[in-house]
Amino acid sequence: MSFKKIIEPLKNNLIDQGVLKPNALQTQILSKIKGGTSMFVIAPKGSGKTTSMIISVINKLKHAFEDAPRALIFVKDKNEALELTQLFNYYKRGTDLRVYCAYEQKNIDAQRDEIYEGTDIVIATPKRLNAIFYLNGINLNKLQMFIVEDADFLFRNNHFAEVNRTPESIGKCQYLVFAENYDDRFDRWQDAFMFNSEIINF
Incomplete structure (x- = not known):
C-alpha cells in the first residue's frame, strides 16, 4: 500500500517527518493490515514495526466514533505506554482521534x-x-484491532497469561502481534483466537 492510499492528515504528518514512501517492511504488511488480516510481524528492531502499527491504526479508524475504544494496544510498561502515546498524538494531528494511556502508577x-x-x-x-476491565471500566464490544507492541516482553512476569484473558471477552477482531522473535507459545493463540493468521518473517 502506498502512502497515497492513507488519509490526508496522516500523510501530511509522515511528510513532516521526511517519510515520503513506505519502507520495505511497510510495503510488505500495510495492505494486508488494511485488508483485515491478523498476523504476527516478526522483524528486527529498527525495521519500522511501530510506525507500521501507528499508520495502520490511524488509517483504519480515521476519526472519533462513539465512546468505546476500537483499538487496544498492549505494551510492556509505563514508559513504553507514554512513548507510544506521544507518537500517536503526533501522527494523528489533524484528526479528532482520541488516545488514552493506562498504566499501574x-x-x-x-x-x-x-x-x-x-x-x-x-x-x-x-x-x-485487566484491572480496569474487571471493574467494568472499559467496553470492548466495539473493538476492531487487538495489538501487542514489542511482544517479546510477554514471556516475562506473567504478561502472557494476562493478555490471554482479553480475547475471551471480545468478538470478531483483527489481531496484530509485533515482535523481534516468534515464540512457540504463540501457537496457542493461533489455535485459540488468531485463526488463519499469517506469520511475516522479515
Missing part, C-alpha cells in the same frame, strides 16, 4: 472514569487493562 478510578468519557485507542499495560 496512575489512580485506577481516575483511569476508569477517563476511559468511560470516550476514547478510540487505548494503550495499556496488561495488568492495568
Whole structure:
C-alpha cells in the first residue's frame, strides 16, 4: 500500500517527518493490515514495526466514533505506554482521534472514569487493562484491532497469561502481534483466537 492510499492528515504528518514512501517492511504488511488480516510481524528492531502499527491504526479508524475504544494496544510498561502515546498524538494531528494511556502508577478510578468519557485507542499495560476491565471500566464490544507492541516482553512476569484473558471477552477482531522473535507459545493463540493468521518473517 502506498502512502497515497492513507488519509490526508496522516500523510501530511509522515511528510513532516521526511517519510515520503513506505519502507520495505511497510510495503510488505500495510495492505494486508488494511485488508483485515491478523498476523504476527516478526522483524528486527529498527525495521519500522511501530510506525507500521501507528499508520495502520490511524488509517483504519480515521476519526472519533462513539465512546468505546476500537483499538487496544498492549505494551510492556509505563514508559513504553507514554512513548507510544506521544507518537500517536503526533501522527494523528489533524484528526479528532482520541488516545488514552493506562498504566499501574496512575489512580485506577481516575483511569476508569477517563476511559468511560470516550476514547478510540487505548494503550495499556496488561495488568492495568485487566484491572480496569474487571471493574467494568472499559467496553470492548466495539473493538476492531487487538495489538501487542514489542511482544517479546510477554514471556516475562506473567504478561502472557494476562493478555490471554482479553480475547475471551471480545468478538470478531483483527489481531496484530509485533515482535523481534516468534515464540512457540504463540501457537496457542493461533489455535485459540488468531485463526488463519499469517506469520511475516522479515
